[in-house]
Amino acid sequence: MRFALSAKILVYLCMFSPTPLNLPPFQAKISKRNNAIYIFDELRRKELILTPEEWVRQHWINYLSLMKNYPKSLMNIEGGLKLNDLQKRSDLLIYNNQGIKVVLAEFKAPHVKITQKVFEQIANYNSVHRIPYLLVSNGINHYYCKVDFERESYEFLEELPSYEEIS
Numbered sequence: 001m002r003f004a005l006s007a008k009i010l011v012y013l014c015m016f017s018p019t020p021l022n023l024p025p026f027q028a029k030i031s032k033r034n035n036a037i038y039i040f041d042e043l044r045r046k047e048l049i050l051t052p053e054e055w056v057r058q059h060w061i062n063y064l065s066l067m068k069n070y071p072k073s074l075m076n077i078e079g080g081l082k083l084n085d086l087q088k089r090s091d092l093l094i095y096n097n098q099g100i101k102v103v104l105a106e107f108k109a110p111h112v113k114i115t116q117k118v119f120e121q122i123a124n125y126n127s128v129h130r131i132p133y134l135l136v137s138n139g140i141n142h143y144y145c146k147v148d149f150e151r152e153s154y155e156f157l158e159e160l161p162s163y164e165e166i167s
Contacts, residue, residue: 021055021056021059021110021139021140022139022140022141022142023056023059023060023063023139024059024062024063024066024067025059026058026059026062026063026066028040028058030050031047036049036050037049037050038050039054039055039058041054041058041077042061042072043061043072043075043076043077044077051109052109052110052111053091053107053108053109053112055109055110055139056107056108056109056110056137056138056139057077057091057092057107059139060092060105060107060135060137060139061075061077061092064094064160068160068161068162068163069162069163069164070094070103070162070163071097071163074094074095074096074097075092075093075094075095076092076093076094076095077091077092090104090105090106090125090129091105091106091107092104092105092107092135093105093129093131096163096166096167097167101129101130101131102131102132102133102166102167103131103133103134103135103160103166104122104125104126104129104131104133104134104135105134105135105136105137106118106121106122106125106134106135106136106137107136107137107138107139108136108137108138109138109139110138110139110140111138112138113138114136114137114138114141114143118136119136119143122134122136126147130149131147132146132147132148132149132166133145133146133147133160133161133166134146134147134154135160143156144156144157144158144159144160145157
């Protein structure tokens with residue numbers, strides 16, 4: 001038990017010497033208490049335990065807001081969905097100002113490879129949501145996709161369009 005707790009703390013402490021992300025750095029509000037490191041999530045307005053996946057998510061929220069002009073007020077983290085009678089959570093949903101979902105994102109920790117299984121995961125989630133733009137990232141590698149539901153097709157994009165381009 002003691003080893004498991006120590007290993008968990010070590011993972012959190014190693015977050016400050018990770019492989020650099022392929023995203024712009026930002027001024028994260030980081031704190032440490034009770035042998036855990038926390039990051040303040042501006043969307044949920046609370047501190048969260050800093051995991052590698054959360055580190056990626058917070059970088060993306062910052063990037064999408066500052067560089068692509070997606071309003072934070074239209075972002076929703078871990079939106080619930082029901083898939084084959086199982087309750088699942090999508091990592092990030094973004095809406096336009098009419099309340100229509102426009103981007104679905106799936107984030108992984110930097111050490112997790114983006115595989116076919118990850119693409120199948122977001123495709124399964126999108127079979128429920130039916131969102132035109134998909135984003136998959138581990139903070140190092142990023143993939144963007146535009147889905148055409150009428151033609152039942154998709155195309156990979158060089159980058160995710162800005163908020164103005166899709167709203």
